[in-house]
Amino acid sequence: MSGKLLIKNGHIIDPANGLDEVANLWIVEGKVAAIGAYDGEADEVIDADGKIVCPGLIDMHVHLREPGQEWKEDIESGSRAAVAGGVTSICCMPNTGPHIDHAGIALQIIARARQVGLCNVHPIGAVTKNLEGKELTEMRELSRCGCVAFSDDGLPIWHAGVMRKALEYASSFGFMVIQHAEEKQLTAGGAINEGWVSTQLGVSGMPAEGEDSMIARDIMLARRADARYHVAHISTQGGVALVRKARAEGLKVSTEAAPHHFALTEEEVLGYNVDAKVSPPLRTEADRLAVIEGLRDGTIEVIATDHAPHHEDDKRCGLSCAAFGIVGLETMLPVSLELVRSGVLTMPDLIAKMTANPARLLGLESGTLSVGAEADVTIFDADTTWVLDREKMVSKGKNTPWHGKEMTGLVTHTVKAGRIVFAEGEVRG
Ligand SMILES: [Zn+2]
Structure with a gap:
């Protein structure tokens, strides 16, 4: 928008610039104009007293379902859900129909x-055509058309020879390959983690080794x-240890954790x-x-949601057949x-994992409030508590394990390129 916001x-935290102070943030013509003093009058004012003001969050792992499964989510409903959550940049995975290949x-x-x-x-391009794990896509062309990384997510790049070729090809252009690490020969038929819960419920399990073995191979x-x-x-202790070791060796290996994997079991x-x-x-x-320790010691640089909306019909059919x-x-x-409240991370470290770090990787x-940057800003109250009601969620997907649970921390405003796109619990425009 034009004008001055x-x-x-607010308590401005911008890890990209090492900022952690109470100050005014001025936005002019959609760009960050100044932090602190600015000569001029605002057209619009947001009082952020007692709130945290940070770069708009980035979620580098989202399934938008469009094209192909718009009844589960579409680009519009997914965008609305994003800004309602304080997220102003998302990367969407290629397992749509047709695929992003x-x-x-x-x-x-x-x-x-x-x-x-x-x-x-920002689309993530497929590594292989039809996500079949056989023939590589035209990654260079996909990159030119805006794909910021490559993955067959939803599915693993299972074939070791194809994965080797993909990594070699991607390496020559500096592209990042994102792996859904799952050795299907170990996890076939599994619905939940293999362990005492799967035994208790009599449901087939997916062993941690299914994830660990593929990460080891890929490294x-x-x-x-x-x-x-x-x-x-x-999601596994073994996987975190493998990534930690690879990084210590100086390899260009990185990883992300989803909130459900560090909050739930x-x-x-x-x-x-x-x-x-x-x-x-889980x-x-x-x-x-182990995931929490990985977040704490920097092995895990990014928090990303793996937002995976489904229709009720895909879920209400028993544990074994549910999506x-x-x-x-x-x-x-x-x-x-919760990672900040429990002392695992400082607030700047947490915000970096949802702003500066994914921005750097991709x-x-x-992911920054640098003067001159597009003014994407998230404002939140870290202490406000509220109860999650799935029916009030903006996403078409209501499949959340937090329905009816108390949440602490509330996004009050989301600003995209200087325009207020979420405020007072409503998405605008
Ligand atoms: Zn995945």
């Missing part, structure tokens, strides 16, 4: 997202190819709770603590704030 007296679809998604105009949508291949390799939604599915069925599954307390997935955009911030211009 003043965000007054050719330039036309990437361009179509970007065009539709611009038309909606609420948040940045060997990434080492040889000198490639950038990123583990999606890491497999016990959530006791009572056959289909809304806690997700892939990779794991044991030891795994959860995998949890919606995350609207609960990302409050659930993650080469995005967002």
